[in-house]
Amino acid sequence: MATTYRIAVIGDWESVMGFRALGLDTYPVTSAEEAKERVLELAKGGQCAVIYLTEQLAKNMGDVIAHFKDELRPAIILIPGREGPLGIGRDNIQRAIERAVGSNIL
Amino acid sequence: MANITVNPTRMELTRLKGKLRTAQRGHKLLKDKRDELMKQFLDTVREVRSLRAEVEKELMTVHQSFTVASALMSSEALEQALLFPKQSVVLTQTSKNIMSVNVPVYQFETKTKSDSDIFPYGFAATSGELDTAVDALGRVFQKMLKLAEIEKSAQLMAEEIEKTRRRVNALEYVMIPDTQAAIRYITMKLDENDRATTTRLMKVKEMILQEAIEKKRSADLEAEARYAAGQNG
Numbered sequence: 001m002a003t004t005y006r007i008a009v010i011g012d013w014e015s016v017m018g019f020r021a022l023g024l025d026t027y028p029v030t031s032a033e034e035a036k037e038r039v040l041e042l043a044k045g046g047q048c049a050v051i052y053l054t055e056q057l058a059k060n061m062g063d064v065i066a067h068f069k070d071e072l073r074p075a076i077i078l079i080p081g082r083e084g085p086l087g088i089g090r091d092n093i094q095r096a097i098e099r100a101v102g103s104n105i106l
Numbered sequence: 107m108a109n110i111t112v113n114p115t116r117m118e119l120t121r122l123k124g125k126l127r128t129a130q131r132g133h134k135l136l137k138d139k140r141d142e143l144m145k146q147f148l149d150t151v152r153e154v155r156s157l158r159a160e161v162e163k164e165l166m167t168v169h170q171s172f173t174v175a176s177a178l179m180s181s182e183a184l185e186q187a188l189l190f191p192k193q194s195v196v197l198t199q200t201s202k203n204i205m206s207v208n209v210p211v212y213q214f215e216t217k218t219k220s221d222s223d224i225f226p227y228g229f230a231a232t233s234g235e236l237d238t239a240v241d242a243l244g245r246v247f248q249k250m251l252k253l254a255e256i257e258k259s260a261q262l263m264a265e266e267i268e269k270t271r272r273r274v275n276a277l278e279y280v281m282i283p284d285t286q287a288a289i290r291y292i293t294m295k296l297d298e299n300d301r302a303t304t305t306r307l308m309k310v311k312e313m314i315l316q317e318a319i320e321k322k323r324s325a326d327l328e329a330e331a332r333y334a335a336g337q338n339g
Contacts, residue, residue, distance in 0.1 A: 003198070003199070004196040004197060004198055005196070005197045005198070005199055006196075006197065007195060007197055007214070007251075014169075014172065014173075014176065015169065017172070017184070017185070017188050018168060018172050018188070018239055018240060018243045019243065019247075020188045020189075021188050021193065021240045021243070022193055022195065022240075022243060022244055022247055023193035023194035023195040023216065024195060049197050049199045049210070049212065050197065050212065050251070050254045052250065052254075069261050069265075070261070070262065070265045072201065072208060072210060072258075072262070073199070073210075075210065075254050075255075075257070075258035077250070077253060077254045077257055077258075079161070079162075079165055079250065080162050080165055080166060080169075081169075082169040082172070082173065084166060085162045085166070089158055089162070090155070090158060090159075093151060093154055093155060093158065093257070093260065096151070096260055096261055096264040097151055097264070099264045099265075099267075099268050100144070100147055100263070100264040100267035100268055100271075101144070101267075102271070
Protein backbone atom coordinates (compact mmCIF):
# COMPACT_ATOMS: atom_id res chain seq x y z
CA MET A 1 0.00 0.00 0.00
CA ALA A 2 2.82 2.35 -0.69
CA THR A 3 1.13 3.90 -3.65
CA THR A 4 1.37 7.61 -3.84
CA TYR A 5 -1.61 9.80 -4.42
CA ARG A 6 -2.34 13.34 -5.39
CA ILE A 7 -4.21 15.95 -3.45
CA ALA A 8 -6.73 17.99 -5.37
CA VAL A 9 -8.30 21.31 -4.56
CA ILE A 10 -11.47 22.31 -6.36
CA GLY A 11 -13.01 25.73 -6.05
CA ASP A 12 -13.20 29.13 -7.59
CA TRP A 13 -9.92 30.47 -8.87
CA GLU A 14 -9.33 32.94 -6.07
CA SER A 15 -9.83 30.28 -3.42
CA VAL A 16 -7.61 27.64 -4.94
CA MET A 17 -4.71 29.61 -6.41
CA GLY A 18 -2.80 29.60 -3.16
CA PHE A 19 -2.79 25.84 -3.01
CA ARG A 20 -1.03 25.71 -6.31
CA ALA A 21 2.01 27.24 -4.69
CA LEU A 22 2.04 24.32 -2.26
CA GLY A 23 2.19 21.84 -5.09
CA LEU A 24 -1.34 20.54 -4.85
CA ASP A 25 -3.39 19.89 -7.96
CA THR A 26 -5.73 22.79 -8.29
CA TYR A 27 -8.81 22.74 -10.45
CA PRO A 28 -10.42 26.14 -10.71
CA VAL A 29 -14.05 25.73 -11.68
CA THR A 30 -16.89 28.17 -12.04
CA SER A 31 -20.01 26.09 -11.51
CA ALA A 32 -21.17 23.21 -9.37
CA GLU A 33 -21.78 21.10 -12.50
CA GLU A 34 -18.22 21.56 -13.58
CA ALA A 35 -17.04 20.68 -10.07
CA LYS A 36 -19.18 17.55 -10.06
CA GLU A 37 -17.66 16.37 -13.30
CA ARG A 38 -14.22 17.10 -11.98
CA VAL A 39 -14.81 15.15 -8.77
CA LEU A 40 -16.17 12.14 -10.64
CA GLU A 41 -13.27 12.26 -13.05
CA LEU A 42 -10.73 12.40 -10.23
CA ALA A 43 -12.45 9.61 -8.34
CA LYS A 44 -12.49 7.44 -11.44
CA GLY A 45 -8.80 7.91 -12.01
CA GLY A 46 -8.11 6.69 -8.48
CA GLN A 47 -5.06 8.91 -8.27
CA CYS A 48 -6.56 11.27 -5.80
CA ALA A 49 -6.76 10.46 -2.11
CA VAL A 50 -8.00 13.77 -0.81
CA ILE A 51 -10.14 16.33 -2.57
CA TYR A 52 -10.61 19.68 -0.90
CA LEU A 53 -13.76 21.34 -2.06
CA THR A 54 -14.97 24.82 -1.26
CA GLU A 55 -18.25 25.04 0.61
CA GLN A 56 -19.61 27.49 -1.92
CA LEU A 57 -19.57 24.72 -4.52
CA ALA A 58 -20.41 21.95 -2.10
CA LYS A 59 -23.79 23.36 -1.21
CA ASN A 60 -25.04 22.55 -4.71
CA MET A 61 -23.53 19.11 -5.05
CA GLY A 62 -24.76 17.18 -2.06
CA ASP A 63 -25.47 14.06 -4.10
CA VAL A 64 -21.89 13.66 -5.25
CA ILE A 65 -20.54 14.24 -1.76
CA ALA A 66 -23.00 11.76 -0.26
CA HIS A 67 -21.92 9.22 -2.85
CA PHE A 68 -18.31 9.33 -1.74
CA LYS A 69 -19.04 9.56 1.97
CA ASP A 70 -18.64 5.86 2.58
CA GLU A 71 -15.70 5.33 0.28
CA LEU A 72 -12.18 5.19 1.59
CA ARG A 73 -10.92 7.11 -1.39
CA PRO A 74 -11.28 9.91 -2.24
CA ALA A 75 -11.94 11.79 0.95
CA ILE A 76 -13.88 14.89 0.07
CA ILE A 77 -13.16 17.54 2.64
CA LEU A 78 -14.98 20.82 2.63
CA ILE A 79 -13.03 24.00 3.19
CA PRO A 80 -14.36 27.51 3.34
CA GLY A 81 -13.93 29.45 0.15
CA ARG A 82 -12.89 33.03 0.25
CA GLU A 83 -16.41 34.24 0.92
CA GLY A 84 -16.16 32.70 4.35
CA PRO A 85 -17.36 29.50 5.98
CA LEU A 86 -20.98 28.55 5.38
CA GLY A 87 -21.13 25.97 8.12
CA ILE A 88 -21.70 23.07 5.73
CA GLY A 89 -18.58 21.27 6.91
CA ARG A 90 -19.72 21.60 10.48
CA ASP A 91 -23.21 20.42 9.55
CA ASN A 92 -21.69 17.35 7.97
CA ILE A 93 -20.02 16.38 11.23
CA GLN A 94 -23.33 16.95 12.97
CA ARG A 95 -25.01 14.71 10.44
CA ALA A 96 -22.40 12.00 10.94
CA ILE A 97 -23.09 12.08 14.68
CA GLU A 98 -26.80 11.84 14.09
CA ARG A 99 -26.25 8.95 11.77
CA ALA A 100 -24.13 7.05 14.25
CA VAL A 101 -25.94 7.81 17.47
CA GLY A 102 -29.46 8.26 16.19
CA SER A 103 -29.80 11.69 17.73
CA ASN A 104 -27.70 14.74 18.22
CA ILE A 105 -25.94 14.41 21.53
CA LEU A 106 -23.25 17.03 21.39
CA MET B 107 -43.42 -13.74 17.24
CA ALA B 108 -44.42 -13.25 13.67
CA ASN B 109 -44.75 -16.31 11.54
CA ILE B 110 -43.78 -19.43 13.34
CA THR B 111 -43.92 -22.32 10.98
CA VAL B 112 -41.53 -24.67 12.68
CA ASN B 113 -41.73 -28.39 12.93
CA PRO B 114 -42.36 -29.30 16.53
CA THR B 115 -39.67 -31.94 16.61
CA ARG B 116 -36.81 -32.56 18.96
CA MET B 117 -34.30 -32.11 16.18
CA GLU B 118 -35.69 -28.67 15.37
CA LEU B 119 -35.63 -27.82 19.06
CA THR B 120 -31.94 -28.66 19.36
CA ARG B 121 -31.21 -26.69 16.23
CA LEU B 122 -33.10 -23.65 17.50
CA LYS B 123 -31.39 -23.80 20.86
CA GLY B 124 -28.03 -23.74 19.11
CA LYS B 125 -29.19 -20.84 17.00
CA LEU B 126 -30.33 -18.94 20.07
CA ARG B 127 -26.98 -19.45 21.77
CA THR B 128 -25.14 -18.16 18.72
CA ALA B 129 -27.47 -15.20 18.42
CA GLN B 130 -27.01 -14.27 22.05
CA ARG B 131 -23.24 -14.50 21.83
CA GLY B 132 -23.26 -12.49 18.60
CA HIS B 133 -25.49 -9.91 20.21
CA LYS B 134 -23.16 -9.49 23.14
CA LEU B 135 -20.09 -9.19 20.90
CA LEU B 136 -21.74 -6.71 18.54
CA LYS B 137 -22.95 -4.65 21.46
CA ASP B 138 -19.41 -4.46 22.80
CA LYS B 139 -18.19 -3.51 19.36
CA ARG B 140 -20.79 -0.80 19.06
CA ASP B 141 -19.94 0.65 22.46
CA GLU B 142 -16.22 0.73 21.76
CA LEU B 143 -16.75 2.20 18.28
CA MET B 144 -18.98 4.83 19.76
CA LYS B 145 -16.34 5.78 22.28
CA GLN B 146 -13.69 6.09 19.58
CA PHE B 147 -16.09 7.91 17.30
CA LEU B 148 -16.99 10.53 19.86
CA ASP B 149 -13.32 11.17 20.58
CA THR B 150 -12.66 11.55 16.87
CA VAL B 151 -15.64 13.81 16.37
CA ARG B 152 -14.58 16.11 19.16
CA GLU B 153 -11.16 16.35 17.57
CA VAL B 154 -12.69 17.01 14.15
CA ARG B 155 -14.85 19.80 15.48
CA SER B 156 -12.05 21.68 17.13
CA LEU B 157 -9.63 21.11 14.27
CA ARG B 158 -12.21 22.17 11.72
CA ALA B 159 -12.87 25.36 13.61
CA GLU B 160 -9.14 26.06 13.69
CA VAL B 161 -8.64 25.28 10.01
CA GLU B 162 -11.59 27.40 8.99
CA LYS B 163 -10.35 30.31 11.00
CA GLU B 164 -6.80 30.07 9.68
CA LEU B 165 -7.95 29.56 6.12
CA MET B 166 -9.95 32.72 6.36
CA THR B 167 -6.88 34.70 7.34
CA VAL B 168 -5.05 33.09 4.44
CA HIS B 169 -7.84 34.07 2.10
CA GLN B 170 -7.68 37.57 3.48
CA SER B 171 -3.98 37.76 2.77
CA PHE B 172 -4.57 36.53 -0.74
CA THR B 173 -7.26 39.10 -1.23
CA VAL B 174 -4.89 41.82 -0.16
CA ALA B 175 -2.20 40.40 -2.42
CA SER B 176 -4.55 40.31 -5.38
CA ALA B 177 -5.52 43.86 -4.66
CA LEU B 178 -1.92 44.94 -4.75
CA MET B 179 -1.02 42.97 -7.83
CA SER B 180 -2.77 42.55 -11.13
CA SER B 181 -4.52 39.23 -11.50
CA GLU B 182 -2.28 38.34 -14.47
CA ALA B 183 0.82 38.93 -12.40
CA LEU B 184 -0.64 36.89 -9.57
CA GLU B 185 -1.54 34.05 -11.85
CA GLN B 186 1.86 34.18 -13.42
CA ALA B 187 3.57 34.10 -10.06
CA LEU B 188 1.68 31.01 -9.01
CA LEU B 189 1.57 29.31 -12.37
CA PHE B 190 4.46 26.93 -11.96
CA PRO B 191 4.75 25.48 -8.51
CA LYS B 192 8.18 24.77 -7.19
CA GLN B 193 6.87 22.63 -4.45
CA SER B 194 5.13 19.38 -5.11
CA VAL B 195 3.43 17.10 -2.68
CA VAL B 196 2.95 13.38 -2.87
CA LEU B 197 0.67 11.65 -0.49
CA THR B 198 1.06 8.13 0.79
CA GLN B 199 -2.00 6.53 2.16
CA THR B 200 -1.95 3.65 4.54
CA SER B 201 -4.87 2.44 6.51
CA LYS B 202 -5.37 1.79 10.14
CA ASN B 203 -7.87 -0.64 11.54
CA ILE B 204 -10.10 0.68 14.29
CA MET B 205 -12.57 -1.99 15.37
CA SER B 206 -12.68 -3.48 11.85
CA VAL B 207 -13.14 -0.09 10.24
CA ASN B 208 -10.37 0.77 7.85
CA VAL B 209 -9.54 4.40 8.32
CA PRO B 210 -6.99 6.26 6.25
CA VAL B 211 -3.68 7.53 7.51
CA TYR B 212 -1.99 10.07 5.32
CA GLN B 213 1.65 10.87 5.10
CA PHE B 214 2.79 13.51 2.74
CA GLU B 215 6.16 14.25 1.34
CA THR B 216 7.21 17.51 -0.15
CA LYS B 217 9.73 17.79 -2.90
CA THR B 218 11.60 20.71 -1.46
CA LYS B 219 12.52 20.05 2.09
CA SER B 220 12.79 23.52 3.47
CA ASP B 221 9.62 25.41 4.31
CA SER B 222 11.09 28.73 3.24
CA ASP B 223 11.95 27.49 -0.20
CA ILE B 224 8.45 27.00 -1.49
CA PHE B 225 7.87 30.30 -3.23
CA PRO B 226 7.60 29.64 -6.93
CA TYR B 227 8.28 33.24 -7.91
CA GLY B 228 10.89 35.89 -7.63
CA PHE B 229 10.36 38.40 -4.87
CA ALA B 230 10.98 41.43 -7.04
CA ALA B 231 7.78 41.41 -9.00
CA THR B 232 5.39 40.30 -6.30
CA SER B 233 3.87 41.84 -3.25
CA GLY B 234 5.02 40.87 0.20
CA GLU B 235 1.46 39.99 1.12
CA LEU B 236 1.64 37.07 -1.27
CA ASP B 237 4.62 35.65 0.61
CA THR B 238 2.74 35.90 3.87
CA ALA B 239 -0.29 34.22 2.36
CA VAL B 240 1.63 31.34 0.81
CA ASP B 241 3.62 30.86 3.99
CA ALA B 242 0.49 30.80 6.14
CA LEU B 243 -1.19 28.43 3.75
CA GLY B 244 1.77 26.08 3.99
CA ARG B 245 1.33 25.97 7.72
CA VAL B 246 -2.41 25.51 7.68
CA PHE B 247 -2.04 22.74 5.13
CA GLN B 248 -0.61 20.35 7.71
CA LYS B 249 -3.72 20.83 9.76
CA MET B 250 -5.90 20.42 6.70
CA LEU B 251 -4.37 17.07 5.98
CA LYS B 252 -4.90 15.95 9.56
CA LEU B 253 -8.47 17.18 9.27
CA ALA B 254 -8.97 15.16 6.09
CA GLU B 255 -7.70 12.09 7.89
CA ILE B 256 -9.88 12.33 10.97
CA GLU B 257 -12.93 13.65 9.21
CA LYS B 258 -12.86 10.74 6.81
CA SER B 259 -12.33 8.39 9.75
CA ALA B 260 -15.35 9.88 11.49
CA GLN B 261 -17.49 9.40 8.39
CA LEU B 262 -16.41 5.81 7.94
CA MET B 263 -16.90 5.07 11.61
CA ALA B 264 -20.35 6.64 11.55
CA GLU B 265 -21.28 4.26 8.76
CA GLU B 266 -19.95 1.27 10.65
CA ILE B 267 -21.70 2.27 13.87
CA GLU B 268 -24.96 2.61 12.01
CA LYS B 269 -24.53 -0.86 10.56
CA THR B 270 -23.56 -2.38 13.89
CA ARG B 271 -26.42 -0.66 15.64
CA ARG B 272 -28.87 -2.08 13.15
CA ARG B 273 -27.45 -5.53 13.61
CA VAL B 274 -27.60 -5.29 17.40
CA ASN B 275 -31.20 -4.13 17.25
CA ALA B 276 -32.19 -6.79 14.76
CA LEU B 277 -30.71 -9.46 17.01
CA GLU B 278 -32.11 -8.00 20.19
CA TYR B 279 -35.64 -7.24 19.04
CA VAL B 280 -36.28 -9.71 16.24
CA MET B 281 -33.98 -12.66 16.03
CA ILE B 282 -33.65 -13.55 19.71
CA PRO B 283 -37.33 -13.10 20.69
CA ASP B 284 -38.46 -15.00 17.59
CA THR B 285 -36.18 -17.90 18.33
CA GLN B 286 -37.21 -17.93 21.96
CA ALA B 287 -40.85 -17.96 20.93
CA ALA B 288 -40.21 -20.83 18.54
CA ILE B 289 -38.41 -22.77 21.27
CA ARG B 290 -41.27 -22.15 23.66
CA TYR B 291 -43.73 -23.24 21.03
CA ILE B 292 -41.89 -26.48 20.36
CA THR B 293 -41.46 -27.23 24.07
CA MET B 294 -45.16 -26.67 24.65
CA LYS B 295 -46.12 -28.76 21.67
CA LEU B 296 -43.83 -31.62 22.72
CA ASP B 297 -45.14 -31.51 26.29
CA GLU B 298 -48.67 -31.46 24.99
CA ASN B 299 -47.89 -34.47 22.80
CA ASP B 300 -46.45 -36.24 25.82
CA ARG B 301 -49.55 -35.59 27.86
CA ALA B 302 -51.77 -36.66 24.99
CA THR B 303 -49.86 -39.92 24.72
CA THR B 304 -50.12 -40.56 28.44
CA THR B 305 -53.85 -39.96 28.54
CA ARG B 306 -54.34 -42.06 25.45
CA LEU B 307 -52.42 -44.91 27.03
CA MET B 308 -54.42 -44.61 30.21
CA LYS B 309 -57.63 -44.65 28.24
CA VAL B 310 -56.54 -47.65 26.20
CA LYS B 311 -55.48 -49.47 29.34
CA GLU B 312 -58.85 -48.75 30.90
CA MET B 313 -60.65 -50.00 27.83
CA ILE B 314 -58.65 -53.20 27.73
CA LEU B 315 -59.26 -53.72 31.43
CA GLN B 316 -62.98 -53.10 30.98
CA GLU B 317 -63.10 -55.55 28.16
CA ALA B 318 -61.29 -58.17 30.23
CA ILE B 319 -63.66 -57.64 33.14
CA GLU B 320 -66.69 -57.94 30.86
CA LYS B 321 -65.32 -61.09 29.35
CA LYS B 322 -64.63 -62.55 32.76
CA ARG B 323 -68.08 -61.59 33.94
CA SER B 324 -69.85 -63.15 31.02
CA ALA B 325 -67.71 -66.27 31.41
CA ASP B 326 -68.69 -66.44 35.06
CA LEU B 327 -72.35 -65.99 34.24
CA GLU B 328 -72.15 -68.70 31.64
CA ALA B 329 -70.46 -71.06 34.05
CA GLU B 330 -73.05 -70.29 36.66
CA ALA B 331 -75.84 -70.96 34.21
CA ARG B 332 -74.29 -74.25 33.15
CA TYR B 333 -73.92 -75.28 36.79
CA ALA B 334 -77.55 -74.43 37.52
CA ALA B 335 -78.67 -76.40 34.48
CA GLY B 336 -76.64 -79.43 35.65
CA GLN B 337 -78.31 -79.31 39.04
CA ASN B 338 -81.75 -79.16 37.59
CA GLY B 339 -81.15 -81.84 35.02
